[in-house]
Amino acid sequence: MRLPSVAVNLSGKRFVVTYSIAASTIEDANKRAVDLALEQTVEFPADLTPAGDITDHIVGRIESIEAQNEKFLVRISYAEETVGAETTQFLNVVFGNSSIQPGIRVEEFELSESMKALRGPRFGRNGLRKYLNAPTRPMLCTAIKPMGYGPKELAKLAYQFALGGIDIIKDDHGLADQNFSTYNERLERCADAVAEANLKTGYKSIFMPNVSTHAGLLLERAQFAKQKGAGGLLVCPGLVGWDTMRMLADDDALGLPIMSHPALIGSFTTSKDSGMSHYAVYGQMARLFGADATVFPSWGGRFSFSKEECASIVRGTEVELGQMATIFPTPGGGMTMEKIPDMRSVYGNEVIYLIGGGLHRHSDDLVANCHYFREFVEGMA
């Protein structure tokens, strides 16, 4: 039996998600789109759903369907009241249940009026450039590693990186709170080492610890980082939850820049016709959830993203998104100095180059390698 109608108080403001849908004909695509619009909202059969406001306005509305490259691009709008003020619920309406369906992919989303008030990144590109005293050039990032080293060895590396002029020296994302390298000791030693190097160089390098940990412990770790002189926070939203990153970004008492790392979110993009686009995950979502810099594996390294996919991420970091600041693409994943000229063709100067192992290979003098890296990049800027 169809459930009774009710009036729902709605503003009429809607946000739009563009999906690509695998289908053989436009009729088939339309049927899948209708199912999708129900699944993401009422999760109820159409013939049982209350008529009136719920069927007319709460159920997602198909705005357009367009054939494109053997798939169909479908734009569906949702009443902004289906989300309210919760970013978790935004993800839920955009792709909660439909993430389970093969052949449905989130390509892009647009925010509605009330969502545009979301703060997003605290620093963004302009803020981070001021913070790091780097008005126009590309910035440099590396990670202390490998896992297994203790805080002393890692701090020694951090010192050398900072002496060499690397802007952001981060924990490798695999460094957590292990008995061979506890979070607290590593953080203190590395932050001190970077501060000491800064006194010598006059640069403003920062140490960025990985705060991805237990739900009940993470904020404490971020506060300890702030207290001990960390210059930013590395967060893996796939490990700790997307909104946890947003919470850190919104914390005025912390006030630190945030770099997002892709650990465990890779499955969104391993299928060509399911999941979410690179643009949406590494561009729009990283930004919506407060990252100032978004790490992803660039083409030509150990991973399989194409040059076009990386370029789409760049667009996602700078496309209009409410009033949110643009953020820095931070391509890594097996980059070397030799690859920078090609990378430059996509990233230009608005980039943080992340080079890990490659920085150790140029010569036996790590500080000299860092200097070379910095001069090489500055020379091209």
Place this chain on the structure above:
Amino acid sequence: MRLPSVAVNLSGKRFVVTYSIAASTIEDANKRAVDLALEQTVEFPADLTPAGDITDHIVGRIESIEAQNEKFLVRISYAEETVGAETTQFLNVVFGNSSIQPGIRVEEFELSESMKALRGPRFGRNGLRKYLNAPTRPMLCTAIKPMGYGPKELAKLAYQFALGGIDIIKDDHGLADQNFSTYNERLERCADAVAEANLKTGYKSIFMPNVSTHAGLLLERAQFAKQKGAGGLLVCPGLVGWDTMRMLADDDALGLPIMSHPALIGSFTTSKDSGMSHYAVYGQMARLFGADATVFPSWGGRFSFSKEECASIVRGTEVELGQMATIFPTPGGGMTMEKIPDMRSVYGNEVIYLIGGGLHRHSDDLVANCHYFREFVEGMA
């Protein structure tokens, strides 16, 4: 230059992850496995990684490679010290960066000694059966919906469901804190309605609100739920983070059963050769992170899981996993009473049947439909 060696204090205890790897030859599979073992640990080129303990014990160790169905099953072991005591870091070592690689799929994991101390589900199958006074029969679950209804309409539905003998009456996962249905009012009305029905029926139905929300607000919502008489918590780990669910499960002051919902985690299983297996995600991970019942879409409904994939989830809910309790498969996603005889062939009595829209279709009398559902299931038990 190869980095200097250090001694790392390790117990020798290791945990094992089984991956399936897409490769054309066993040599190719071996090469991918070597890269995977580096990627998940030191994330450093092999020739630069310190010799000794780090190369020998910290880097993942390939235990076996075996051809299977045009893929290769690769077992890799990791020192338990790479994880320490953090479940977030466990996910990171298991699949952090490799989630980005197409053609690598986590099939299964085994815990090492120290991880076996993890608590896992608070209730598990036995505990939930006692809690719900259902010693041997399958249990019944439904969701209040649709989105757009207010707390009064939803509480009326909850009352009818409870009168009809549904054990677990949960928020639809799309109900959050919307202006047409705020979390607090909905929770109070629905918990009261279910309690009132219980007084009439003598049953022990529970109301289970959806606490998936902002990182800084979620615990408060769970505490409010406890205080107002909710009988359990619905959690979407894809929206709030896996370890956030573990935190709720471990909270002795809450002490409530937890049902996990698959919103936004579907992309782990939409590709056949990437991501994670149904067994690992909906069975092992749900359990490791504290769910007492794991919702997933059963075969033959609106989603595409096969009967074999659903059977594998059942195995994941009951396979030996440290000292963790077994948990309930909770198949839903378009189930109807007509499908129960076929479902029974896979789920037997150790199941929570989740029927949403289908419960409204049997006749125009919702309470009678619930009674019929319960009697139907009890008659087969």
